[in-house]
Every structure is written in structure tokens, then in C-alpha cells.
Amino acid sequence: MNIPLKNNDSAELKALDLAHHLPAQADYALLEQLGGSRIITHAEGCVITDIDGKSLLDGMAGLWCVNVGYGRSELAEAAYKQMLELPYYNTFFKTATAPAVRLAAKIAEKMVLGNPDLKHVFFNSSGSEANDTVFRLVRHYWTLEGEPERQVFISRRNAYHGSTVAGASLGGMTFMHAQGGLPIPGIEHVRQPYLFGEGFGQDPDAFADACVQDIEDRILSVGPDKVAAFIGEPVQGAGGVVIPPESYWPKVEALCRKYGILLICDEVICGFGRLGQWFGHQHYGVKPDVIAMAKGLSSGYLPISAVGVSSQIVEVLKTGGDFVHGYTYSGHPAACAVALANIGIIEREGLIERTREVTGPYLAQALKRLDGHPLVGEARSIGLLGAVEIVAEMGTNTRFKGAEGHAGPVVRDICIKNGLMVRGIRDTIVMCPPLIITEGEIDRIVEILEASLTEAEPVLRAL
Numbered sequence: 001m002n003i004p005l006k007n008n009d010s011a012e013l014k015a016l017d018l019a020h021h022l023p024a025q026a027d028y029a030l031l032e033q034l035g036g037s038r039i040i041t042h043a044e045g046c047v048i049t050d051i052d053g054k055s056l057l058d059g060m061a062g063l064w065c066v067n068v069g070y071g072r073s074e075l076a077e078a079a080y081k082q083m084l085e086l087p088y089y090n091t092f093f094k095t096a097t098a099p100a101v102r103l104a105a106k107i108a109e110k111m112v113l114g115n116p117d118l119k120h121v122f123f124n125s126s127g128s129e130a131n132d133t134v135f136r137l138v139r140h141y142w143t144l145e146g147e148p149e150r151q152v153f154i155s156r157r158n159a160y161h162g163s164t165v166a167g168a169s170l171g172g173m174t175f176m177h178a179q180g181g182l183p184i185p186g187i188e189h190v191r192q193p194y195l196f197g198e199g200f201g202q203d204p205d206a207f208a209d210a211c212v213q214d215i216e217d218r219i220l221s222v223g224p225d226k227v228a229a230f231i232g233e234p235v236q237g238a239g240g241v242v243i244p245p246e247s248y249w250p251k252v253e254a255l256c257r258k259y260g261i262l263l264i265c266d267e268v269i270c271g272f273g274r275l276g277q278w279f280g281h282q283h284y285g286v287k288p289d290v291i292a293m294a295k296g297l298s299s300g301y302l303p304i305s306a307v308g309v310s311s312q313i314v315e316v317l318k319t320g321g322d323f324v325h326g327y328t329y330s331g332h333p334a335a336c337a338v339a340l341a342n343i344g345i346i347e348r349e350g351l352i353e354r355t356r357e358v359t360g361p362y363l364a365q366a367l368k369r370l371d372g373h374p375l376v377g378e379a380r381s382i383g384l385l386g387a388v389e390i391v392a393e394m395g396t397n398t399r400f401k402g403a404e405g406h407a408g409p410v411v412r413d414i415c416i417k418n419g420l421m422v423r424g425i426r427d428t429i430v431m432c433p434p435l436i437i438t439e440g441e442i443d444r445i446v447e448i449l450e451a452s453l454t455e456a457e458p459v460l461r462a463l
């Protein structure tokens, strides 16, 4: 693909960006100092290119979402065809569209692989909206069930469930709560299963037990008959690719069953192949009652999200008249058509199996090469989600200057300069490449990471 650029495009767009555009999750004063955002103009496969002609290997699949990679004309054609036929119709008031219905059935086909009761789908346009839907639907369910006291959600500290009022409240990021007077009432945050950060050197199963005990203690202190649900990402993504010990999720599930609490998995990142299964909970062998999905559902080509709901819950909803919830764009036909085509690509190209059997294990192996680096405390991965912990002393969890947050941005910026787009979350460099990534590209990711860590070392030692 060849996109001709005018010489002044870059300067002009950066100036307009600073003058008029407020980018998401950004420090506007810092952007001003930097002279504006990096403007991405085009992309192909696993490579993105900016307006100044710099190409980067996209180690983040956009924002954890471009699972089938860039440049898929099939997805553009699906949108084009649908927009000519029926660009829009809603799903309010006893109407639906063919792509929405077909996509719901297709998602159900994948959900029942893990939980045969998970067969129903409610559409939204973003992960945050999906979690808002979850929040209202679950509370409404308990009221109809005759247990209106069950309104409390238990979530984890450092979880990410979105940026809307309910999403950010369910999330466990205190710096997000600080803006806007969050969390809203009725949400309790418990320990996260972050072994490197909070259980360093401990036996993983004993650490999982301690995390699960914290959930049980909270259930008991809130009152078991007041807890509606437990919500968690199978693997916390934006929290820093926090991979729980394998025994964690089955124990959480058993605890939910013990107290009659609903189990909700936020599959916004883990869904659609990231962990080598259609959904992350299928990797851990647990059966949630409700799941949220977005990102990989359409590989980010159009905004769409969905909430998967069990038949048991839907039967109860049927006793309550209208579920007075929904968005203008719930089940948007073009977005649904693109999601269907996207799932078609994942199936046809065997991207789930490839992640599970080929590229996931290859990434794990490649990351081992970083274990001997003086700045690496741990390199870990599951499927095609990876993380590298930057520390001041190899093999420890001692951070630079004794606190988190100094090293991450430095290493991240050097990686980007060296041609790799990654994210630095505190002092954790995270990776989430497109599922089409090749072994050669994985090697390249690890090479750039290693060289960038080495380049960062003198900078960090001089802090």
C-alpha cells in the first residue's frame, strides 16, 4: 500500500491535534511539550507506520484488539456491502437485523464450548459499555430473583473494566477513581493475583489460596446475601499482564458457587484467541454466568462489544417485562457484519490453534532469553500476552529508586525509537501482538526489547 504524503501534513496535523483534539488517556501539557501526538497513517499485517514515515512492529495489536492484523480487505468489504444494503437499524422495540442475529448465534457457538448454558448475547459498542450492561443486568437479575439485597460487586485492585462511570468503578485503578469521585457505591476491591508484585518468591498455589481467602473474607464482611457477583479478567491486561497461578480461577469459581454468587469474566482482551482458546475462561476451565467481550470481536475494525449471558439468567429476565437498557448502536449491522467476517478469518486461518500450539509457546521460549538480562526481574507470557518486569537488580523485584514507575516509561520510549510499539505499565513492559504474528516477528520483538533494555540501563542507573 502506498499512501502519498504531502510534506507539510505532519506539521499541520500535529498543530491541529494540539489546537483541537483531546486524545484519550493523555497528559495534555506533556503532549504540548512533545509537539503533538504521533499520527499513525497506515498499517499492514503487524506493522504500523506514522506520518513521518517511521514504521513500527505493533507489539500491542493496536490497543489489544487487532487480532487478525491490519490490511484485511475482507473486513472492509463486509462493512461496505452491509452499509449499502442496510447501514443502520436498531434492535429496540421488537426489531433486529440479520447480521446481529447471526453474530449472536456465532458467538453462542463459541461460548457453549466452555459453558453449555452460555447461549445469549446482548450487544453494545465498547468494552466499557459491555460492563455497564453487566452491572445493570446483574443487579436487575437479583431483584427479579427475589434477592434485591444482592447488589454488591467484588472486583480486584488494579483491574481494568473500562472508562465509563460503572466501568472505571468496577476497575480497581485508584488513579482513575481519583478523577470523577469514583467508585460508585456497592463495589468492593480485593487482592489481585499478581505473584511477582505482591507475592514475590511465594509458592504460586499458596499465593492463590491467600488471594481467594481475601475474596472470601470480603464476602463474609459484606454479608454473603448482599454479594451479587465477582468480576475479573481471566488475565489482567491493562493492569500489567497479571497472569494468575493456574489454580486461582477454579478456586474462585468454587467460592462463587459456595455462596451463590454470579461469576463474571471480563473477556475484552482474553476473548477471541488471545490465550489460545475462544475465551480466556476456557483456558482455566471455569464456567462463568456472564462474560463481557469487545476488542478482538471485530479486531478493532469497527467498534462493537457483547455481553454473554447464561440461559438461567435469561429465564429470570423473562419474568421482568422490558429490560429497559440498550444503546442506539446495540447490534449495529455494519459492526456485526465485520465481526462475523473477523471470526470467519480466525476460524479459517486456525489462529486460535496457532496461538495455543505454535506462537504462544514460541513467545514463551523467546522471552526466556531475557531472563539473564541485568534489568529483568521476570519475563512471563500466556498465549500471545507477554510481560517483562524491569528491576534494578536481576532476578529480584527491587525497582529503580525504590518505587514503581521510573523505569517503564524510559524503556518503552526506547523500544518505540527502536521500532517496536509496546506499552509500559508502571515498570512492566507489556506485549499483545496480532495473532497472525510470525516466529520471525516474535524474535524481532524480543531482540528489540533486549537491545532497548541494554540501551536504557545507563540512563536508569543515573536516575
Ligand SMILES: *Cc1c(COP(=O)(O)O)cnc(C)c1O
Binding pocket: 064, 125, 126, 127, 128, 129, 131, 160, 161, 162, 163, 233, 237, 238, 266, 267, 268, 269, 294, 295
Ligand atoms: C479495554 C478494556 C475494557 C474497555 O473497553 P473500551 O472498548 O475501551 O471501552 C474493558 N475491559 C477490559 C478487560 C479491557 O481491556
